[in-house]
Amino acid sequence: MSKTYAPLNPPRRLLYGPGPTMVDPRVYQAMTKTVVSHLDPYFFEVVEDCREMLRTAFGTTNEFTLAMSGTGSAGMQTAVANFVEPGSKFVVLANGFFCDRISEMGRRQGANVVRLEKAWGEAFDEAEAAAFIRAERPSVVGFVQAETSTGVFQTSKAICAAAHEVGALVIADCVTSLGTMPVELDANGIDIAYSCTQKGLSCPPGLAPVTVSPKAMEWLRNRKTTPADWYLDLKLLADYYEGARRYHHTAPISLFYALREGLLCIHEEGIEQRWARHKAAHEAFVAGIEAMGMEMHVKAGQRLTSLNTPRVPEGIEDLKVRKRLLAATDMEILGGFGPLAGKVFRVGIMGPLATEENVIALVAGLETALREEGFAAKGSGVEAAKAAYAAVVA
Amino acid sequence: MSKTYAPLNPPRRLLYGPGPTMVDPRVYQAMTKTVVSHLDPYFFEVVEDCREMLRTAFGTTNEFTLAMSGTGSAGMQTAVANFVEPGSKFVVLANGFFCDRISEMGRRQGANVVRLEKAWGEAFDEAEAAAFIRAERPSVVGFVQAETSTGVFQTSKAICAAAHEVGALVIADCVTSLGTMPVELDANGIDIAYSCTQKGLSCPPGLAPVTVSPKAMEWLRNRKTTPADWYLDLKLLADYYEGARRYHHTAPISLFYALREGLLCIHEEGIEQRWARHKAAHEAFVAGIEAMGMEMHVKAGQRLTSLNTPRVPEGIEDLKVRKRLLAATDMEILGGFGPLAGKVFRVGIMGPLATEENVIALVAGLETALREEGFAAKGSGVEAAKAAYAAVVA
Numbered sequence: 001m002s003k004t005y006a007p008l009n010p011p012r013r014l015l016y017g018p019g020p021t022m023v024d025p026r027v028y029q030a031m032t033k034t035v036v037s038h039l040d041p042y043f044f045e046v047v048e049d050c051r052e053m054l055r056t057a058f059g060t061t062n063e064f065t066l067a068m069s070g071t072g073s074a075g076m077q078t079a080v081a082n083f084v085e086p087g088s089k090f091v092v093l094a095n096g097f098f099c100d101r102i103s104e105m106g107r108r109q110g111a112n113v114v115r116l117e118k119a120w121g122e123a124f125d126e127a128e129a130a131a132f133i134r135a136e137r138p139s140v141v142g143f144v145q146a147e148t149s150t151g152v153f154q155t156s157k158a159i160c161a162a163a164h165e166v167g168a169l170v171i172a173d174c175v176t177s178l179g180t181m182p183v184e185l186d187a188n189g190i191d192i193a194y195s196c197t198q199k200g201l202s203c204p205p206g207l208a209p210v211t212v213s214p215k216a217m218e219w220l221r222n223r224k225t226t227p228a229d230w231y232l233d234l235k236l237l238a239d240y241y242e243g244a245r246r247y248h249h250t251a252p253i254s255l256f257y258a259l260r261e262g263l264l265c266i267h268e269e270g271i272e273q274r275w276a277r278h279k280a281a282h283e284a285f286v287a288g289i290e291a292m293g294m295e296m297h298v299k300a301g302q303r304l305t306s307l308n309t310p311r312v313p314e315g316i317e318d319l320k321v322r323k324r325l326l327a328a329t330d331m332e333i334l335g336g337f338g339p340l341a342g343k344v345f346r347v348g349i350m351g352p353l354a355t356e357e358n359v360i361a362l363v364a365g366l367e368t369a370l371r372e373e374g375f376a377a378k379g380s381g382v383e384a385a386k387a388a389y390a391a392v393v394a
Numbered sequence: 395m396s397k398t399y400a401p402l403n404p405p406r407r408l409l410y411g412p413g414p415t416m417v418d419p420r421v422y423q424a425m426t427k428t429v430v431s432h433l434d435p436y437f438f439e440v441v442e443d444c445r446e447m448l449r450t451a452f453g454t455t456n457e458f459t460l461a462m463s464g465t466g467s468a469g470m471q472t473a474v475a476n477f478v479e480p481g482s483k484f485v486v487l488a489n490g491f492f493c494d495r496i497s498e499m500g501r502r503q504g505a506n507v508v509r510l511e512k513a514w515g516e517a518f519d520e521a522e523a524a525a526f527i528r529a530e531r532p533s534v535v536g537f538v539q540a541e542t543s544t545g546v547f548q549t550s551k552a553i554c555a556a557a558h559e560v561g562a563l564v565i566a567d568c569v570t571s572l573g574t575m576p577v578e579l580d581a582n583g584i585d586i587a588y589s590c591t592q593k594g595l596s597c598p599p600g601l602a603p604v605t606v607s608p609k610a611m612e613w614l615r616n617r618k619t620t621p622a623d624w625y626l627d628l629k630l631l632a633d634y635y636e637g638a639r640r641y642h643h644t645a646p647i648s649l650f651y652a653l654r655e656g657l658l659c660i661h662e663e664g665i666e667q668r669w670a671r672h673k674a675a676h677e678a679f680v681a682g683i684e685a686m687g688m689e690m691h692v693k694a695g696q697r698l699t700s701l702n703t704p705r706v707p708e709g710i711e712d713l714k715v716r717k718r719l720l721a722a723t724d725m726e727i728l729g730g731f732g733p734l735a736g737k738v739f740r741v742g743i744m745g746p747l748a749t750e751e752n753v754i755a756l757v758a759g760l761e762t763a764l765r766e767e768g769f770a771a772k773g774s775g776v777e778a779a780k781a782a783y784a785a786v787v788a
Contacts, residue, residue, distance in 0.1 A: 003446075003661075005658055005661065008424050008427055009427075010427050010428055010651075011430065011434075013428065013430050013431070013434070015430075015431065017431060019644060020644060028426040028428075030402050031426065031598075032422040032423065032425065033402055034404055034417070035404075035409070035416075035598050036404050036405065037407070037409065037414060037415075037726060038599070040405075040726075041408070042404050042405055052397075069464055069600070070464045070625060071463050071645070071646060072644060073624075073625055073633055073642075073644075074463070074625045074643070077624055077625045081623075104624060108462040108622050108624055138546040156671045157726065197759055198429070204425075204647060204648040205429075205431050205646045205647060205648075206463070206646030206649055221643065226502055227502070228475070228493075228503060228504075228623065229471070229502070230467075230498060230502055231464060231468050231471045231626075232625075237650045247731075248467075249467035249468075250465050250467075250590065250592055252465060252599045252600030252649070253649075254425065254598040254599075254648075254649075254652075255598075260399075261402060264399055267397075267399065332431060
């Protein structure tokens with residue numbers, strides 16, 4: 001043994017980025033529980049609890065709701081590999097980075113990907129998207145409910161209705177909505193959705209919750225071609241997680257313990273209270289941003305409450321602000337990328353951080369960092385954020 | 395909030411199955427360390443340490459050594475999806491369940507899968523396999539170094555040499571060898587290998603160590619077709635984990651903490667000491683089994699030291715023995731499946747369990763359970779296991 005390695009000692013970080021986000025201490029403790037076998041009846045009890053609580057978070061009664069043994073991107077690939085067949089037409093509503101990613105995955109499956117484009121930061125008008133779908137008549141429609149690259153929330157009732165009119169299935173990316181705001185899967189008519197554990201569910205990354213409507217499962221059971229992807233094949237996973245308990249892969253037991261505990265925290269708080277708590281934090285943050293004279297990149301009414309994208313003020317370098325904030329407060333926020341590189345901050349306020357105390361501290365820290373970089377704030381962000389919270393209480 | 399959920403409380407299990415295996419308390423503690431971002435410099439330090447220590451365990455100098463964000467089966471899919479092209483010829487040496495699985499993955503990639511078959515529990519004669527490869531002239535050869543379904547270890551120097559003669563790359567499944575016995579990747583000439591974290595590395599499941607030779611990486615960089623699999627695309631992952639640090643997916647940070655700690659335990663013990671410890675445990679267990687008058691399914695010299703497959707004695711029901719053992723001692727061993735269903739036990743002795751005390755306790759528990767099921771043991775398994783340990787010390 002020549003080299004010596006230092007003990008594991010991660011730096012302190014307050015994760016106000018788009019994810020991973022802060023993990024509840026209870027969730028960390030859950031991961032110290034002893035691993036059981038992936039075929040142990042106890043493991044399947046844990047899985048069943050996760051499935052049940054995930055349904056509530058997704059707003060669905062879908063029997064087929066589970067967590068894939070990979071990160072959020074594996075959830076996206078699950079949706080595409082199982083439901084987008086080679087040669088099929090796949091319409092993607094494209095207004096951000098993850099829309100590009102799902103398009104790329106569709107092309108890799110050999111699909112004919114047809115895109116309706118929109119600038120990064122704008123939501124689609126549902127009627128416009130519906131008309132596009134009716135004209136294109138695809139087999140599958142993909143859209144991103146919560147765009148992590150832009151902060152946009154996409155409504156989808158009319159989009160799903162148009163897809164169903166032409167016999168298409170609808171895939172929705174709920175990576176940044178699940179657990180922080182209503183997904184309303186069934187009410188919207190979404191057939192297939194996926195998410196991750198490290199954003200709105202306040203768990204470590206590593207699992208991808210996925211839910212599939214009975215209609216989409218029936219389509220899948222009748223699918224003639226075999227997906228190239230064995231690891232994420234939902235028909236095989238149905239045999240493992242439902243009914244036969246037939247071995248497929250060795251599920252990451254400790255991450256399921258973490259997910260169950262994270263979902264239990266949400267269950268105990270109450271999902272609607274949790275949504276309200278995130279909304280209040282978001283509104284207080286926006287009030288603070290606007291009081292300082294900054295602008296939000298996304299129009300009011302189209303914003304995620306989990307992830308905020310204030311524009312970087314003219315003449316200010318976003319990286320310098322972020323570095324200053326991190327050095328002074330351990331708070332980590334991220335910048336934009338692609339067409340939004342240098343133009344927006346990406347500020348996630350999720351889970352344990354979505355409280356008055358934390359939002360005020362964040363706005364204060366950001367205000368200081370901005371001022372030190374030469375930004376002349378119009379008014380006090382902190383006072384405005386406090387006032388917003390006071391209004392919620394009143 | 396209507397339903398209440400019980401606190402997470404997994405049953406006590408001593409995991410003497412093929413995996414998952416027992417996790418060191420240090421590894422559990424590592425997972426309680428706070429998550430940092432997947433783009434945090436600290437995370438990349440953790441990754442670099444893992445890469446370095448994995449090379450030692452694999453017996454390779456391959457620069458491209460990392461852990462995929464999925465379980466061992468994702469490792470297998472990584473190898474196949476990246477290196478087995480549609481339309482190519484893929485020779486599989488098939489003598490167990492995981493050989494069947496890699497064949498299936500090859501077919502799903504659109505390859506022409508050609509198999510050399512052998513009974514479950516027998517190793518291939520290297521000259522015979524080499525002749526098959528020379529005759530078939532495939533693009534890729536796949537074999538399983540450590541068959542979890544049978545307990546067979548496959549030597550591979552001549553196999554790899556024959557593959558290279560015809561210009562083929564060699565994929566080896568090292569899921570049950572890595573960390574418990576020499577893999578000797580470079581000495582054997584293996585181009586691509588994958589493993590898991592929940593067997594010989596004594597970590598929870600969830601990551602798949604993968605290593606690729608410079609020659610195979612060069613082949614991959616020149617590959618003309620795009621893999622259908624985006625999540626496990628090694629060219630994209632090279633951009634994330636090496637050089638550019640370009641965001642690909644949000645890596646499961648806590649599992650990387652666990653892997654680093656598990657590898658550190660191995661590093662501190664010394665890999666050769668660890669191999670010797672597993673070999674001693676295996677030999678003592680075999681001595682105990684044979685003293686009782688039972689037989690090992692796999693010939694001496696072809697056995698894994700991590701996973702033992704004693705035959706179920708005539709007239710004994712394996713499930714009854716396993717249930718009795720579990721109820722009396724919390725020790726979990728597994729049965730055979732496929733052609734070996736009801737015919738063998740699968741007994742993994744890995745990590746913290748590969749000690750004299752634990753092996754003796756296991757043999758004692760198994761001996762009692764077998765006797766209670768009506769097996770007339772020829773001699774004392776426990777005495778033989780003790781004698782085997784005494785011989786190692788002497």
